[in-house]
Amino acid sequence: MSQLLATFCALPDDVLTELKNNDTNVVAFNDLTPEDYANVTIMLGWDAKIGNAILNAPSSKLQWIQTHSAGVDYLPYDKILAKNITVTNASGVHAEQISQSVIGDILYFSRGLNVHTTNTANKVWDDQTGNTYVLSDFKVLILGTGSIGVELAKNLHALHVTVSGINHSGRAIDGFDKTYAIADYANAVKEADIIVNILPGTEETRNFFNSEFFKHIDNLFMFINVGRGFSVENTALVQAVNDKKIRYVALDVTNPEPLPKDNILWSIPEVLITSHTTGQSYDYNLRLVRIFQQNLPSYFKDGSFIRNVVNLNKGY
Numbered sequence: 001m002s003q004l005l006a007t008f009c010a011l012p013d014d015v016l017t018e019l020k021n022n023d024t025n026v027v028a029f030n031d032l033t034p035e036d037y038a039n040v041t042i043m044l045g046w047d048a049k050i051g052n053a054i055l056n057a058p059s060s061k062l063q064w065i066q067t068h069s070a071g072v073d074y075l076p077y078d079k080i081l082a083k084n085i086t087v088t089n090a091s092g093v094h095a096e097q098i099s100q101s102v103i104g105d106i107l108y109f110s111r112g113l114n115v116h117t118t119n120t121a122n123k124v125w126d127d128q129t130g131n132t133y134v135l136s137d138f139k140v141l142i143l144g145t146g147s148i149g150v151e152l153a154k155n156l157h158a159l160h161v162t163v164s165g166i167n168h169s170g171r172a173i174d175g176f177d178k179t180y181a182i183a184d185y186a187n188a189v190k191e192a193d194i195i196v197n198i199l200p201g202t203e204e205t206r207n208f209f210n211s212e213f214f215k216h217i218d219n220l221f222m223f224i225n226v227g228r229g230f231s232v233e234n235t236a237l238v239q240a241v242n243d244k245k246i247r248y249v250a251l252d253v254t255n256p257e258p259l260p261k262d263n264i265l266w267s268i269p270e271v272l273i274t275s276h277t278t279g280q281s282y283d284y285n286l287r288l289v290r291i292f293q294q295n296l297p298s299y300f301k302d303g304s305f306i307r308n309v310v311n312l313n314k315g316y
Contacts, residue, residue, distance in 0.1 A: 001023070003023065003042065004061075005024055005025070006029055006036070006043050007027070007043075007044040007045060008028075008044060008046075008068060010028075011026060012286065015289060015296075018293070037057035038057035038059050040054045040060075041062060044066045044292055045066070045068040052079075055076065056079075064086050064088070065087045065088070066088050069089065069090050070147075071089070071201050071316075072087060075312075081313075087312060088307070091146060091291075091308050093279075093284065093291055094148070094279030095147045096281075098148050098198075100155070102152055103155060105224055105272060110133040110138075110221075111132050111133075112130075114269075116129070135156070135159045136160035138161055138162075138221060139163075139191055139194070140156055140163050141163075142163060142196045143166045143185075143196065143227070144165075144167070144197065144200070144227060145166070146198070146316075150174070150175050152196065162177055164178045166182050189217055192220065194223075195220060197225045197231060198227045200227070201227070201228035205227070205228065205231045206230050207233045208231050210236045218245060219245070219247075220246045221248065225250070225252065226252045226253065226278050227253065229253040229255035232251075234263075237265075238264055248270050248272070249271045251273050251274070252274045252276055252278040253276055254273065
């Protein structure tokens with residue numbers, strides 16, 4: 001059966017050849033016509049307007065959505081579940097980028113680069129910046145032990161850092177010195193100097209980092225969020241910083257996004273905001289396409305998938 005793939009990005013020649021050999025035509029999102037919507041069988045990437053038009057088309061043939069991100073909380077779950085469409089995500093596409101960005105965040109404050117940035121802007125020579133640290137001074141707790149968490153743990157281990165992790169069940173994960181169930185977070189945070197959130201965006205993780213969570217924090221060197229902005233209750237986080245429970249904060253994701261200019265987080269010197277960019281790289285789309293490509297042989301053979309299938313009932 002002839003298939004139609006709608007894509008948000010250009011595809012390399014080898015992927016185009018593989019698709020052609022499997023009787024699959026390719027159309028860019030911008031080139032789709034209303035007449036195409038019902039015939040789209042695969043979506044590479046997601047656009048709400050186009051995606052909903054395809055889903056709502058009479059006798060829609062859509063079978064597979066490959067998202068351009070690891071998180072999928074922006075998808076219309078009910079429609080997709082009702083039509084029994086498979087969703088695969090981009091898990092693994094930015095593990096390297098985010099891992100290195102998190103380490104950069106830590107180094108920015110631990111090596112005093114925040115002070116030197118201010119001094120450079122003010123033309124101040126100061127060779128007595130005082131308290132700086134090496135990474136092996138810290139114990140890091142990572143909430144979320146998927147591909148990004150594993151990559152981060154591996155890189156931190158290479159820098160002689162002790163790394164613990166939190167996942168839903170507390171199951172052991174290679175690369176982590178210790179793991180905890182999410183229900184046991186209160187005990188896990190007691191041993192941490194740095195907390196990194198990489199949890200997926202679900203109802204379970206909404207406002208997870210609230211006043212109750214920060215009640216268990218004392219003298220934390222750094223809190224980093226590269227997961228979802230709505231996992232953090234802003235008021236509780238600001239209060240924890242003001243109460244000296246947290247020394248530094250790095251936020252790649254915020255709630256809302258973009259963060260309004262009058263939000264207090266912009267004006268706190270101890271907070272670094274990176275505007276949801278830690279997963280970016282010049283070759284992001286190619287990295288995504290290579291993940292997508294891994295599922296093509298099994299999909300064309302029998303409609304199955306070998307990686308990154310999302311359980312929409314769980315949200316990840």
